[in-house]
Amino acid sequence: MNSSRSWELPDSAVTSHADFLQRREFLVRVGMGLAGTALFPSLAGAASFPSSPNSAYKLDGIALTKESDVTSYNNFYEWGLSKEEPATLANKGWKTRPWNVEIGGLCDKPAKFAIDDLLAALGAVEQRNYRHRCVEAWSMVIPWDGYPLARLVELAAPKPEAKYIQFTSFLDPEHCPGQKNKSFNWPYTEGLTIAEARHELAFLATGLYGKNLRNQNGAPLRLVVPWKYGFKGAKSIVKIDFTTEQPNTLWNTMAPSEYGFYANVNPEVDHPRWSQGSERVIGGGFFSSKKPTLKFNGYEKEVASLYTGLDLKKNF
Amino acid sequence: MKLLSRIIAHKLTALVVLLGLGIGLLIVPLLTGKLGANPLEKLLHQSGEIAIWLLVAVLALTPLRVLFPKSPLAAALNRHRRWIGVAACIYGVLHFACHILYEGDPAAILKSFSKPFIWFGLAGLTLLTGLALTSNNWSLRKLGGKKWKLLHRLAYVAAALLLWHQTIAGKGHWHDSRWLIFPLSALELARVLKPRLIKKAPAKTIQPVQPQPSQS
Numbered sequence: 001m002n003s004s005r006s007w008e009l010p011d012s013a014v015t016s017h018a019d020f021l022q023r024r025e026f027l028v029r030v031g032m033g034l035a036g037t038a039l040f041p042s043l044a045g046a047a048s049f050p051s052s053p054n055s056a057y058k059l060d061g062i063a064l065t066k067e068s069d070v071t072s073y074n075n076f077y078e079w080g081l082s083k084e085e086p087a088t089l090a091n092k093g094w095k096t097r098p099w100n101v102e103i104g105g106l107c108d109k110p111a112k113f114a115i116d117d118l119l120a121a122l123g124a125v126e127q128r129n130y131r132h133r134c135v136e137a138w139s140m141v142i143p144w145d146g147y148p149l150a151r152l153v154e155l156a157a158p159k160p161e162a163k164y165i166q167f168t169s170f171l172d173p174e175h176c177p178g179q180k181n182k183s184f185n186w187p188y189t190e191g192l193t194i195a196e197a198r199h200e201l202a203f204l205a206t207g208l209y210g211k212n213l214r215n216q217n218g219a220p221l222r223l224v225v226p227w228k229y230g231f232k233g234a235k236s237i238v239k240i241d242f243t244t245e246q247p248n249t250l251w252n253t254m255a256p257s258e259y260g261f262y263a264n265v266n267p268e269v270d271h272p273r274w275s276q277g278s279e280r281v282i283g284g285g286f287f288s289s290k291k292p293t294l295k296f297n298g299y300e301k302e303v304a305s306l307y308t309g310l311d312l313k314k315n316f
Numbered sequence: 317m318k319l320l321s322r323i324i325a326h327k328l329t330a331l332v333v334l335l336g337l338g339i340g341l342l343i344v345p346l347l348t349g350k351l352g353a354n355p356l357e358k359l360l361h362q363s364g365e366i367a368i369w370l371l372v373a374v375l376a377l378t379p380l381r382v383l384f385p386k387s388p389l390a391a392a393l394n395r396h397r398r399w400i401g402v403a404a405c406i407y408g409v410l411h412f413a414c415h416i417l418y419e420g421d422p423a424a425i426l427k428s429f430s431k432p433f434i435w436f437g438l439a440g441l442t443l444l445t446g447l448a449l450t451s452n453n454w455s456l457r458k459l460g461g462k463k464w465k466l467l468h469r470l471a472y473v474a475a476a477l478l479l480w481h482q483t484i485a486g487k488g489h490w491h492d493s494r495w496l497i498f499p500l501s502a503l504e505l506a507r508v509l510k511p512r513l514i515k516k517a518p519a520k521t522i523q524p525v526q527p528q529p530s531q532s
Contacts, residue, residue, distance in 0.1 A: 066353075073353035081488055084352060136487055138354060181491065273484055275427050280418070282353045290420045 049145045049210045050127050057128035064129065065140035067209045069283045074216045075134065076235060078169070078178040078188065085178075090215035094175055096236070099220050105166070105241035108157035115220045119206055121155060122147040127210065128203060133265045133297045135229035139279040144224050145207030150198045158194060158242040166191045166247035167223055168239035185254065190223065190234035191247035191261065195306055201226055201299060227299040229263045260316040264307070265297035269316045318388065325392035334403040337366050342410075360414035363407050368482050370404035371444070371475055372496045379507035398451050401471065405448035408441045408478075433484045440477035443470050475500070 053059075076086035099115040113121070125145050132140045153165070169188035173179035179186045196202060203224040206213055213219035218235025225232045231251055241247070251259035258272055267277045281289035296303050307315075323329060341362050345351050351358040374397050380390040415434075419425040428434050447468055449455075456464045479500075483493040 069353035075487075077488065081491055083354075138357070183491065273433055273486075274431055275424070277427065278424060280354065280357070286355055290424070 049125055049207050051210070053127040053129055053143060057130070059129040059141070062129055062141055064143055065132075065281075065283050070140060070142055070208060071214050071216060073282060075136070075230065076178075076216055076218070077181075077184060078176050078186070078236075079216065080178050086216035087214075089177055094172075094215055096215065096220040099238070101221065101237060102239045103152070103156045103241075104239070105243055106159045106162040107242045108159060109155065111156075118221075119147075122151050122204070125206065130201075130203070130224060130226040131297050131299075132224075132226065132230055133279060133293065135231055135259065135263070135271065135276075137274060137276060137279050137293075138282055139291075139293075140282045143209055144203060144205040145210060146203050146205035146221075146224070148200060149202040149204050149223070150200065152204060152240070153194070153197050156240070156242065161244050162194060162242035164191055164193055164243045164245065164247050165197045166239075166241045166243055166249075167234035167237050168241070169234050170236045170238045185248075185250055187238075188234055188250050189247065190232055190249045191243075192225065192232075193306075194242075196225070199303060199306065201302055227264060227296040227303045229259075229265060231259065232263050262307075262310075262312075262315050264303075264312065264316070265293060266295055266312055266316065267293040268295070269313055321388035321392040324389065325395050327396075330396040330399050334370075334399060337370075337403075338407065338410075341366060356414065356418050360411065360418050363411040363414055364482065364485075367404050367407035367411055368478055368493075368496065370400050370407065371471075371478060372500050374400040374404060375471060375475055376500055376503050379503040382507045383503075383510060401444075402448045402451055405441075405444040408444055412437070412441055433481055436477045436481035436484070440474045440481060443474040443477070447471055447474070 072087045073083045074086040075083065076090065079086040079089045097115065100112055101115055101118050102110075102112045104110040119125075125147065127143055127145050129141060129143045132142050158165075167190045170176075171179065171187040173186065178184075192202065203226070205218070205222050205224045206220060208214075208217060213222065215236075218233070218237075221237050222235040223233045223237065246261055249259075249261060251263075252261050265276075270276050276293055278290050279293045281291060283289075294300070342359060345362075346355070346359065377390070377394050377397050377400075380387075381394050384390045415428070416425055419428050429438075447470060450459070450464070450467065459467065479493055479497050483490050483497075
């Protein structure tokens, strides 16, 4: 790879002519979207999205996954086990406003925020293009809008004994068909070490493709940790806690031999049931687009130092 | 009820349903671009689902007939056991072909063969293929009814292997496969228990209907 930043993609990933033509259609749709926002300001929420990505995470020449694929192919078991269900079932009147996010545990500034107040407190929104690698061996490239997670950590001012951060998603079995399935330990929980949470790549997203997050993508606020498998990215967060002990996470509690706490993308450590050596690129057509998986999902240079001395095969 | 049973018993009905599943769930979505963001994966899953549901359906038919010997519906459905079984095998082979395409290159295909869920799938599909190939009348005559029947009991082994294959093939698959495993187990259990329970009943003794090789 000859690009200056290791997360940039080679020129071979340049958008094809067909995709370029689709972009024209996309521009029309964005125009209509903006008009809609003008007519219905409540749709816009509090965040105002930047028009271009943060140059450090821009990925020139990158082939972004089509927006329609990002918003229609989702693992969000709260809404059902299939990839298609979240896009339909999460959009039958389910509301993400009003929405509260509670920050607590071992920190000096615990607080309960209305979501728009929290977003305002997190400062300016930036756009970042990130690789996304699912533990099921498929991948996307997604333009997220949001904030470095480090900003929230600063805001909360964790105590020195806080070693981990836990994210808890909403619990609403009454409206949420997947949460009626009692064999999952709802609500969804995920966690990071404090060092991981402070890393520049750890991100809290509130939008994608320059629009508010769709419900199926984890509105109004979700975690994005691009060097880890996608399930680490807790969606529709309502609670963030600082702890001394490694927090419980849903998948790690359900199947500890299959889903580790760290869950760093690693082609050398297979899932017990399938290979992690390669991944299918979503939107790459029928027969093409399987590519080797990169260690730490291509972010090795940036994050490997977080794990010096740690046996990544044991701490998968 | 009688008319319905006659319609269900008709060969054309089986043909329409068994082909229709493939046309409706695989071919039409493929031609209209409705397979979603990961089309080959969708074909892979969909063909596997059709195969396993058909296999469980065909195994459920004998217990249904034993449990409801007088039902014309159960009798009508039982006429199609052979073709449902063959269709399960064909969709299974299609599913395997999708797996080969999905893995893409020889190295990845080879690597996939190191995974237990593939062993279970392949073992089950091999059995099913053997059964499909010997499902014709010629094989039945050649082997003789008794041997043929014994051989085709392997369908239960294939089902156990393939249901386990489905369960461990992906994240959260147990939540789908249990909807097949529990009902089928309950039916088979009821079928085994029924003659014993009836023998214990003092008043009347009913001769349980023995399952017979399909003669449709």
